[in-house]
Amino acid sequence: MIYPIADLHCDLLCYLSGHEKRSPLDLDVRCSIPQLQEGNVLFQILAVYTPTERGSVNSGKSQIESFKKMLTNFRNEVTIFPGEKQKINLGMAIENASSVFSEDESLHEGFARIRRIEKEVCKLAYISFTWNSENRFGGGAHSNLGITNDGKALLEFVDGRNIAIDLSHASDQLAFDILNEIDKNNRVIPVIASHSNARAITNVPRNLPDELIREIISRNGLIGFNFVRQFLEVEGRAGFAEHLNHFLKMGAVNNLCFGADFFYGMDVPVAHQKPSDALFFPEFANSSVYPKVVEIWKNELNLDSSLLNQICSENLLRFMENEIYQIKGSASTNY
Numbered sequence: 001m002i003y004p005i006a007d008l009h010c011d012l013l014c015y016l017s018g019h020e021k022r023s024p025l026d027l028d029v030r031c032s033i034p035q036l037q038e039g040n041v042l043f044q045i046l047a048v049y050t051p052t053e054r055g056s057v058n059s060g061k062s063q064i065e066s067f068k069k070m071l072t073n074f075r076n077e078v079t080i081f082p083g084e085k086q087k088i089n090l091g092m093a094i095e096n097a098s099s100v101f102s103e104d105e106s107l108h109e110g111f112a113r114i115r116r117i118e119k120e121v122c123k124l125a126y127i128s129f130t131w132n133s134e135n136r137f138g139g140g141a142h143s144n145l146g147i148t149n150d151g152k153a154l155l156e157f158v159d160g161r162n163i164a165i166d167l168s169h170a171s172d173q174l175a176f177d178i179l180n181e182i183d184k185n186n187r188v189i190p191v192i193a194s195h196s197n198a199r200a201i202t203n204v205p206r207n208l209p210d211e212l213i214r215e216i217i218s219r220n221g222l223i224g225f226n227f228v229r230q231f232l233e234v235e236g237r238a239g240f241a242e243h244l245n246h247f248l249k250m251g252a253v254n255n256l257c258f259g260a261d262f263f264y265g266m267d268v269p270v271a272h273q274k275p276s277d278a279l280f281f282p283e284f285a286n287s288s289v290y291p292k293v294v295e296i297w298k299n300e301l302n303l304d305s306s307l308l309n310q311i312c313s314e315n316l317l318r319f320m321e322n323e324i325y326q327i328k329g330s331a332s333t334n335y
Contacts, residue, residue: 001305005290006043006313008125008224009093009168009195011263014049016066017059018264024070024078030262030286033077036088038288043081043317044088045125047095047194052103052135057113060099064121067092080122081320082327091320092122093194096131096169097154103136107150111157125324126164126192129154129174132206138178139171141205147177155181155189162324164190164221167212168259171205175212190323191215192222195259197231198246202239207231210250217255222319223247224259225311227293229280237281240293241300244311253307257316262287 010031016022024033036044046067050059070078071090081089094100100117101110118124129137129151137154139145155178158165165182167175182189193216199207208216208223216223225244226232232239247256265279279285284292294312297303321327 002040002291003294003305003308003312005039005041006257006316007041007287008045008192008222008257008259008316009047009095009261010044010287011047011049011095011261013046013063013066013092015264016070017062024074027286029264030280031260032287033074033088035287037077039286039290041088041287041290042085042313043091043320044287045091045093045194047093048099049095049131050099051131052096052098052133056096056098057100057102060094063099064092064117068121082325090122091125091324092117093125093166094127095166095194096135097127097129097137098131098135101136107153107157114157123325124163125320126166126190126194127154127158128166128169128194129178131169138174140174141169141171143171144173145171146173147181151178152181155187156185158189159185159187160189162190162326164192164324166192166194167208167216168193168196168206168224172209172212179215190221190319191219192224192319193259194222194224195226195228195261196223197226197239197243201243201246202231202233204230213247213250213252217250217252220319220323221255222257222316223252223255224257224261227260227262227280227284227289229278232281237284237296240284240296244297245301248301253310254315256311257319258290258312260287260290 015029048063050056079087081091100113130140132140132142134143134145137151138147197207199209
């Protein structure tokens with residue numbers, strides 16, 4: 001059985017903005033149009049990613065322009081969600097708020113950028129405060145900093161705008177501070193982890209501790225299953241089954257989706273660059289491989305087609321329909 005796929009996170013836009021000759025048909029990016037088509041991906045969220053550094057806002061603008069060009073130049077293959085089901089439906093998100101806020105400008109300038117993006121380009125699915133380091137909003141996964149006053153102001157801005165906050169790159173302290181601020185101020189903000197696995201299985205900072213998994217479940221959020229090797233590795237490919245089994249045992253049946261995190265390895269900062277086979281398992285290295293992963297889950301965990309459909313597309317489509325896009329009717333029945 002071929003399952004329709006919806007994925008919460010990939011880094012195609014960073015690749016496209018890196019050089020004018022790059023194309024969404026290039027296989028090096030791992031999430032090219034041909035690879036997405038081969039993997040039966042019907043909905044893909046493209047992240048606007050940049051490290052926190054001088055020029056990050058310009059990088060963000062360039063990636064948003066790449067998104068617009070892709071919609072124009074490849075209109076027969078892609079469309080904005082919700083669109084024709086025979087095309088790849090695209091959404092957009094902000095991975096690291098430094099893509100729309102420089103470190104030394106007024107917050108209101110960044111807020112205005114977000115309003116323009118949503119008015120002129122498309123609805124944003126989610127925003128993450130930072131990447132792995134610290135910025136004006138809080139601490140990334142490789143730090144211990146919690147939320148700052150600017151972070152609290154960003155939550156106030158997002159409140160009620162149907163934009164999720166992504167915890168995947170947050171430090172544990174920042175993640176819990178965000179949740180506490182939401183609760184303390186009765187803010188209406190969906191919460192997700194767009195591309196993280198379980199720290200109880202693979203103990204790295206980018207994976208989620210069980211307490212955060214429980215929080216996301218209790219808030220009807222989403223957890224995107226990540227294919228990056230260092231977030232999976234237990235004993236080779238067995239990690240695919242072990243992580244999913246852990247999530248299911250914790251009760252995340254309605255909260256799981258794909259957030260495979262495919263990217264071009266040379267686009268990340270030099271300190272994070274690795275050989276290709278250290279980034280992804282060679283047999284699970286691009287967006288064509290979703291059917292292989294589903295087959296592992298089916299065979300090793302004995303999952304039925306109803307549950308597999310939920311994880312492959314229905315959970316994510318329902319969340320986007322109800323929490324982000326506010327679409328009446330069931331998106332999952334149209335894909």
